Amino acid sequence: MKEILKGRVWKLGDDIDTDIIIPTQFLALKTVEDMKRYAFYPLRPKLPELINPGDIIVAGKNFGCGSSREQAPEILAALKVGCIIAKSYARIFYRNAFNNGLLLLENDELYDCCNEGDQVSVSLENNRVLLGKKSFRVASIPNDLLQMVEAGGLVPFMRKRNGK
């Protein structure tokens, strides 16, 4: 895992649910590549075109609440979101995100201090997020979970481990 992640901030609010991340009517599309164009469709339909690889989503509380649809973290990983930094996450989404190679970090204050378009950098070694001169602490993520994110999720991680 790269120790420093740098990216532009996209700001979303509280309770961003899985139906917003990927609405039901797009779930039967064949591939994640087809689906990712509809990320956040009910809220900000243009966002998938604007997100560049490495960009960072900053959100409020309870990100990913709602259904267990794994396509939600999968399409964010497919959009190559660098990581998400939210005040808190819903638990099913939390597991699904790491299982799909999407890094989630928690911080209570960043959301209220940053603006959309700001540049932030995340140091995984120091567990800090830098916004200009301000620094915010995030809880450390265990190394084996970081390795799983780096491998692209639980399945590729298991295959690598099992030598398949």
Added chain:
Amino acid sequence: MGMTIGEKILARASGKALVKPGEIITAKVDLCMSNDGTTHLNIDIFENQLKAEKVFDPRKVVFIVDHNVPSESAKTAEVHKKMRIFAQKHNIPFYEGTGVCHQIMIEDFIVPGQLIIAADSHTCSYGGLGAFGTGVGCTDFTSVMNTGEIWLMVPETLKFEIEGSFKSGVYARDLILKIIGDIGANGANYKIMEFGGSAMKNFTIDDRVVLCNMAVEAGAKSGLVEPDEIAIEYVTSRGRQDMHIFKSDDDAVYEKTYQYNLDELEPMVARPHCVDDVVGVTQLGEVKIDQGFIGSCNNGRIEELRAAAQILKGKKINPYVKLLISPASKTVYLQALAEGLIDIFVECGGMVLNPNCSVCWGSCQGVIGEGETLISTGTRNFKGRAGHPNSSVYLASAATVAASALTGKITDPRGRI
């Protein structure tokens, strides 16, 4: 230090005498279930990525087609075909079109004390029978289907002490909406919601499932009610004898205890677009509706259909409103037929649909258009959940939906029963 019922179930599943909140355990799963919302992804991971050959125990894996049934497109038909072929190959129980997955699991599989992992967020419903169900995504599910095990963190438990009795026109649905409105959509995040108190002995299994099913809408890992004679009778009458009856110890530790008195409860409504934006129906003001829906894993069982029929009997719905009713399972449908409830629904102008997830998940039936408003007994009112991104969903009890379908605006069901 004692344990809560949830802790006891997780202790048994992990072969331990004692577990504590925060501890990570590896648990053996009694049952796992997946539906057509995501099973095609599970099968792909299982066959093509993990290159696994066998499910851990064919008697403990269940596939249920309930989200897009009958299929509305070639794409969903393909998903169902994939499930059917896999189920046949691995000789696992397979259901198609016989009901919403959680209702089928409750009718045919669940017993008190089990640990159930399913690829659906409303798996917490099984707490109505004193079993620990929790939802996961398809990667975790596929791993469970292959190994029969999962790592879990033991959650803290929140206790909800319920006293008093429901007034006429007020239901378990109103209670759970009230609770979620009070504690918020993440008020029980990662935790167990345990429902107890002196009122619980008067709650039917349907009522208990209504409470536990929506625990996830407050972020909970599971909802639970201690199993009693009512729960035991429910499973034994369906031919299931082996079970583990766990009850919370007197000295069990709860993170927090909340008190509710049913005597003070009125019909509740969750406003768009968040399940925790809840008010009493009398405080809502005038809200015109275009469609009503009665059904779903939360509120499509026989008691809810009876409550709706009581209000609709001999009346006609508003001519500019659609009312859609989907019984939660084939068993519920047949019971409703036997009781004459289906006649009432059809005669009042409603459309009776086959048992499935239907309008609640906004894909194959009763999708609403731009600017339209739905009042629903479904589980969620997220933006765009029932169709167009600019449409609105209100959540309420079956009685409130029925009363609203008659008047064309959200209506207090009390006084119409």
